[in-house]
Amino acid sequence: MKARDIRTVCTVPDGGLTQLLQMVASDATMRLVTLSTEEEGMGVVTGQWLGGKRAMVAMQSSGVGNCINALGFPAAYRAPCLMLVTMRGQWGEFNPWQNAMGGAVRPTLEAVGVRCFPVDRAEEVGETFAAAADMAFNGKLSAAVLVSQRIIGAKGFGQK
Amino acid sequence: MTKSPSHSSFPATSNKIDRRSFVAEIMKHRGDALAVTGLGSPTWDLFAAGDQPENVYSWGGMGLCVPTALGLALAQPKRRILAMTGDGEMMMGIGSLGVVADQAPANLAILVLDNEHFSETGRQRGLTAGRADLCAIARGFGIRETMLVTEHGKARELADFLFRAQGPVFAVAKIAITEDPWRLPEKDGAVIGQRVRSALGLTA
Numbered sequence: 180m181k182a183r184d185i186r187t188v189c190t191v192p193d194g195g196l197t198q199l200l201q202m203v204a205s206d207a208t209m210r211l212v213t214l215s216t217e218e219e220g221m222g223v224v225t226g227q228w229l230g231g232k233r234a235m236v237a238m239q240s241s242g243v244g245n246c247i248n249a250l251g252f253p254a255a256y257r258a259p260c261l262m263l264v265t266m267r268g269q270w271g272e273f274n275p276w277q278n279a280m281g282g283a284v285r286p287t288l289e290a291v292g293v294r295c296f297p298v299d300r301a302e303e304v305g306e307t308f309a310a311a312a313d314m315a316f317n318g319k320l321s322a323a324v325l326v327s328q329r330i331i332g333a334k335g336f337g338q339k
Numbered sequence: 340m341t342k343s344p345s346h347s348s349f350p351a352t353s354n355k356i357d358r359r360s361f362v363a364e365i366m367k368h369r370g371d372a373l374a375v376t377g378l379g380s381p382t383w384d385l386f387a388a389g390d391q392p393e394n395v396y397s398w399g400g401m402g403l404c405v406p407t408a409l410g411l412a413l414a415q416p417k418r419r420i421l422a423m424t425g426d427g428e429m430m431m432g433i434g435s436l437g438v439v440a441d442q443a444p445a446n447l448a449i450l451v452l453d454n455e456h457f458s459e460t461g462r463q464r465g466l467t468a469g470r471a472d473l474c475a476i477a478r479g480f481g482i483r484e485t486m487l488v489t490e491h492g493k494a495r496e497l498a499d500f501l502f503r504a505q506g507p508v509f510a511v512a513k514i515a516i517t518e519d520p521w522r523l524p525e526k527d528g529a530v531i532g533q534r535v536r537s538a539l540g541l542t543a
Binding site for chain 1: 375397401407409415508527529532
């Protein structure tokens with residue numbers, strides 16, 4: 180993030196983002212914006228770009244469904260919108276309530292014009308994030324890094 | 340069994356403030372403030388009050404006026420930022436008031452032009468027509484300074500509150516339902532965005 184001059188991270192948190200969000204929160208040069216719902220992030224990143232700053236949104240895959248109409252907003256301003264999405268309902272999911280949205284993330288994002296960068300190997304997350312960030316900020320477009328549930332691990336709630 | 344709210348009295352409001360002249364009066368005192376408007380009538384009102392690069396109009400993204408103004412306020416801490424939107428747009432993004440209170444930018448003001456109806460879609464009754472109190476909601480989220488205005492004569496006092504008081508501040512103006520001539524600004528968001536960025540001295 181810092182290598183791409185991203186200083187603000189908006190989020191509705193997810194388990195898979197815990198360490199990252201802690202790093203942002205404890206870094207005096209970065210700002211964590213906790214949202215009430217993920218689509219607010221599309222407004223915040225647009226406002227940040229209008230004011231000359233770079234921001235991004237981090238969320239769980241279920242939050243993508245909340246963002247679909249809002250994704251038209253940065254697109255209309257030609258403001259970059261970079262998203263980091265940790266997947267649920269995709270690989271060995273324990274909770275069936277996650278499955279509908281988990282399967283719909285990529286088709287719905289692509290239907291509203293977001294470039295998707297799925298990654299399912301931990302060692303490729305960094306380069307994939309960098310590639311998506313460059314596409315978003317250089318091209319003033321919306322891009323989403325979809326981090327596979329295979330990397331994060333399926334949540335078992337103590338059961339399997 | 341509780342009685343459901345009456346939808347028969349449509350459209351009904353005792354609000355008196357004329358929105359166009361009221362917004363124009365407030366904007367006379369904006370100084371170098373940037374103004375972000377919610378889709379629909381607040382955008383037309385701001386354009387009617389005078390077009391300038393510091394106006395960030397929107398034609399969509401219902402619920403995103405306050406989040407956008409927040410992002411801009413955090414990016415430009417030395418500039419005053421006004422979010423001006425309608426009651427329906429505010430209700431859709433109501434949780435964003437919690438985000439504003441949490442970030443607490445001192446340079447952000449929010450004004451809701453509240454006619455208690457969805458003007459753009461046929462004046463259907465809105466959620467602020469009944470018991471909802473937007474100022475109380477804002478205070479509940481933790482925005483300490485709020486102001487409710489019901490008279491045109493309070494425009495100057497409201498302008499001072501919006502453009503000079505320590506933010507974040509939140510105000511509601513109870514406006515009448517009026518038939519105003521269409522005043523439609525630039526529709527291309529890329530043009531609107533580049534205009535404001537140029538006004539801020541930003542490149543590309």
